[in-house]
Amino acid sequence: MTRAAALQALRDLVGRDDAEFHDGQYEAIEALVEGRRRALVVQRTGWGKSAVYFVATLLLRKAGAGPTVLVSPLLALMRDQVAAAERAGVRAVSINSTNAHEWGEVLQRLDADEVDVLLVSPERLNNPAFREQQLPALVRRLGLLVVDEAHCISDWGHDFRPDYRRLRDLIAALPAGVPVLATTATANSRVVADVAEQLGGADALGADASGAGVLTIRGPLARASLRLGVLRLPDSTSRLAWLISHLDDLPGSGIIYALTVAAAVDTARVLRERGRDVRAYTGQTDPDERAESEAMLKRNEVKALVATSALGMGFDKPDLGFVLHLGAPSSPVAYYQQVGRAGRATDSADVLLLPGAEDPDIWHYFATASMPDQDRAERVLGALERERPTSTPALEAMVDIRRTPLELLLKVLDVDGAVRRVQGGWVTTGEPWTYDAERYRRIAAERVAEQQHMIEYEQTRGCRMEFLQRSLDDDTAAPCGRCDSCAGAWYPTGLADDAAAAARGALDRVGVPIEPRAQWPTGADRLGVPVKGRIAPEERAAEGRALARLTDLGWGGTLRELFAAGAPDQPVPPQVIAACVRVLAEWGWAERPVAVVAMPSRSRPLLVDSLARGLAEVGRLPYLGELGTRDGGPSGGPGGNSAFRLAGLWNRLSADGLDVPAGPVLLVDDLADSRWTLTVAARELRAAGATDVLPFALALRG
Template identity: 60%
Template sequence: MVAMTSRDDAQKILEQLAGPTAVLRDDQWTAIEALVVQRRRALVVQRTGWGKSAVYFIAAKLLRERGHGATVIVSPLLALMRNQVAAAQRAGVRAATINSGNVTEWDEIHQRVNNGDLDVLLVSPERLNNPDFRDNVLPALAADAGLVVVDEAHCVSDWGHDFRPDYRRIRTLLAELGSEVPVLATTATANDRVVNDVAAQLGVGGAGNVPGGGLDTLVLRGGLDRESLRLSVIQAGGGAQRTAWLAEHLESLPGSGIVYTLTVAQAHDVAALLREHGHEVAAYTGSTENAEREQLEADLLGNRVKALIATSALGMGFDKPDLGFVVHLGAPSSPIAYYQQVGRAGRSTASAEVVLLPGREDQDVWRYFASVAFPSETMVRNVIGELEPDRPLSTPALEPLVDLGRTRLEMVLKVLDVDGAVRRVKGGWLATGQSWVYDEVRYRQLDEARRREQQAMLDYQSTDECRMTFLRRQLDDPDLSDGERCGRCDNCAGAHFSVAVNDEATALVQERLMRPGVEIAPRKQWPSGLAKLGIELSGRIGDGPEPGRAIGRLTDLGWGPRLRRLLDEPDGDVPPDVVQAAVKVLAAWDWGTRPTAVLALDSDSHPVLIASLARELARLGRLTDLGVLRYAAGRRPVSAANSAYRVAALDGAWSPESALIAAAGGPVLLVDDLTDTGWTLTMAARVVADAGAPAVLPLVLAATS
């Protein structure tokens, strides 16, 4: 006999999840009833803290009690998964996760799925594109699932702020479900366009209740006002002033919180500076190891740190209800992304501070990330053309055949896989032979939408209207009324903080940020597939440069703006402040053997700048001036993004004066303006080493990251 489900049953489970004082709201019960009793599909668009996870955990347990299979939750971030597994266990729900952080447990978890020993399985979207999981585990899940949940469903849409190609694989999962399996899609950050696109991708309805999969679809879309958040924008000035403001005000912010930066380099630099000022903080980025991430999340949850200085890697799903503040040192490129990140704060507190400290350089970072968007049709068709229908080609093997870097190539392959033009199998990728259409109109519209969102983020900084109202309008909040004001933000209630920063504190921060010197790690391995391009290089690099140095990164809060201006200006002699910075870098360099000579690399954009820097360093350091390593006749500028293509283009690019280099008699300081991939320095170092230099020490003005 199938158990009946009542609101009282749901209330009891909620109390196990959230404590004895938690009360199930009407709209939460509406969603649970639709999934458990009516077996419908639902799209829930509700603000952060509304209780979306409570809906699907309660529904999962009730469905199990009624004899249905396990719930499958597609969840995007490890932080989210860890929090959700812990929450499920509090309610007596047997939950496990399959993701990149627990590879050694996959076989055991697969067996528990097969044995019916799990109530909930959380799956990262990347797992859905794994051949073994897709072919051997996914069919059983689709056949027996009691409920399928797509959390952070805006990731399905390339109109959303965090598009992930792997998420679109979910369409295949849903297509294989029986008509009786309910589906729940949830997100907190979606405007009308994203909602409708998610609905189309997942088949769960759009602007209202519409038929879907033979069943009526429930759409629950609520208001986005966050009554605890006090929004402020502080125009404090340049990187030094903004960082000094943060160092001065951090302890006065309530509780513990998150300070977001736009780049990994900024997160580490700001964390180091704040620690020097006595603040208990740590950096958290996409490059942080999984075990360290887990420890840092626990430290923040336990209030053992004042703040994590983080990139967007600490975002969706991190659940600390009493998070007291969110500060942005630099603005995200989208109001939607901004709302999502600030939504981490004040979920169970009466008040939380949200502060934006924008900088002029923010737009440079936006432009960089926009530059790695979906490539042109020609480049995509080159990828399809290199694949065969019956012989798999791995991503590393495909990379040297197409002019795409690894990250963009993987994105293209995933999109093509979802679209049916290629298929991932064990050993790599196959062409399916199916026709494929490049949606140029959509990609152009995406680019235009991205520019509108960037302008909206600039407008947010300068608006005199209610800031919460501004953000809610950007997300098409259905509950927003004309002229509504929150009464809490700086535009409604007056400034909460002084913009002024102590001059002495700013000077100290400026001195710290302008401390030159960034290590450049040398390339250690040749890219695979060079033989296909006629280059006989493979394996470890034995004659490359030593670890080098840059004055700073283009993304630095200190040297970044100065170096960007320098490289944007017309070519000319090196300025004195840059020479002084280079001398400081050399003075602090812990090399084994001091260089005896200096050699400038030829340049298409800054030949005078680089040559004059090399001359000055030779004069001040009493080094032999070897002049300029000139380009060979007929050499063409390197424009390739792919590593193998870059190496091939750089092979034979220079004509060295071999005798002069050999006469240096010791290590050579190799001077350039900018390093990005590191291949120019690597290939030039081989030329200099072949000419007789016992070691090559790269020194560049700027590193891109």
């Protein structure tokens, strides 16, 4: 391969006769095509990492090599990569969870050698059918393996995509001479070393074909187009009021990041009501709606997407004008990755962080919720068999772990070689497995350090871009001359006259539906609960109400204080009672309740009793007292899965001794989580004569 041939391929790719390589691009291509080496490219967003693997693919294909497999983590990223490949004349296809109807055609095109690049998610590599039927043949004729967003291979990414760690085994199984490229824009020295080792730098995996180990090409991470700033405001009302006041002043269109789904949805709703053209984008948004929103942002048909981290890696809009954060990500690495979406092909883009006092609590929740637990892992291994597969729903009913954390734990155990996914479910491999407590302690300590770095970024009086570069171990870091520390605050700090009132009014909304359970959980009968299938209509609760979700921007803050670890049990505050009365006034029930009953509470009896009595007094309804208990009352606690939660409640609640009148009964509790407590309590009250049960809770988790 000559440099001239590579340059012509680049110019064909981008459609410009004057295109030239950026520093490091040709060196990476040469290492892959000529040296058949393993390379790690760490370069800022917009540098042209995709050009490296597309040019290398074109040159390798001309030399008779097989197709490139590109492991890509997000659907948004896959869509952009396929579109970019098509514009460049590279025949690219993807296999993912949303295009199962196309898989047959894709495999036929692969067999006919009509595909240059196949994009797959890391999870697809462990799909039993793909792993056993398609992958072996694909590996034998593979021309190039590309791992995009390769920082996910590192320990730091174990909970985001555990299947990334499986790439180590895939790389080790590649035939000699197959080049491997890993790319990322966000990696400090620790992550670089970790990824390089897993690409083949360790003796256990062997050196690459050149015998020289992994080639690391790392460039400066400074982004001259970005103008960084941090604006500290007292609360979520003020932050929302700032957005109402100044969103239209931000250049072009952009992304507003929020830390939780509820915050993203609430913010988008409030801004739309104030006439701003925005849409919410979260992991819970329908995939077709997400794709539509991405396209609208790229065409500048919306001012902003209000998004969680579901919109992140690889989203490609070169002229994105701003990135704003309502609440800080948990590390400078994550922050740099998200703000890197902006200003890729513009001279200037605005990046503003509006941190919240609640940010550390949110960081802690997500960090601890995803960490594998030794007791849970051992329960899973003890429940699985070597020969007979167990489905995830069946396993859930055996080990008392909810579906999402159970699926994550299974992936971790799978990557560790302790379990294996097969047709029909999961089996244990029988291989020895030891909980790596030291590894998880190290990860937890690293996360705490990263969180502290993020707080230091917020508080620094030095250059913010320089701070981010140093956090990513970029030794070229120097003052940028553009951020609010270097050049002074470039953003307005005042609020429009009506903005604060509008924000307060929007966040003062009350009332969240509590959907009734309609189906008994799978596996409950195995735990001694004699039910299955649908819950009989005459035993169900009606749709209930909660004052707010714990994660809501408005009343969620007040409720988080009431439910905080270590918070004392206390009577419900008067302003909270008043808000609950507003919920009841707006409920719109078919028939007014005729009495009030309280749930028995082990942790907050004073809170629940005062709430029930207060609502009964305001509504001039008889207060019947709290439900009784049998056999010591409900057992277990929050966090278990449905079958185990139900088993811990069955025959443990009683309406005996309550003079339950015919008619609807308002059932009052503090926190609705799994909703099984309310379901069982409603069944008891219906059996005691209530014609309907209307659950009411202060807070809804989630």
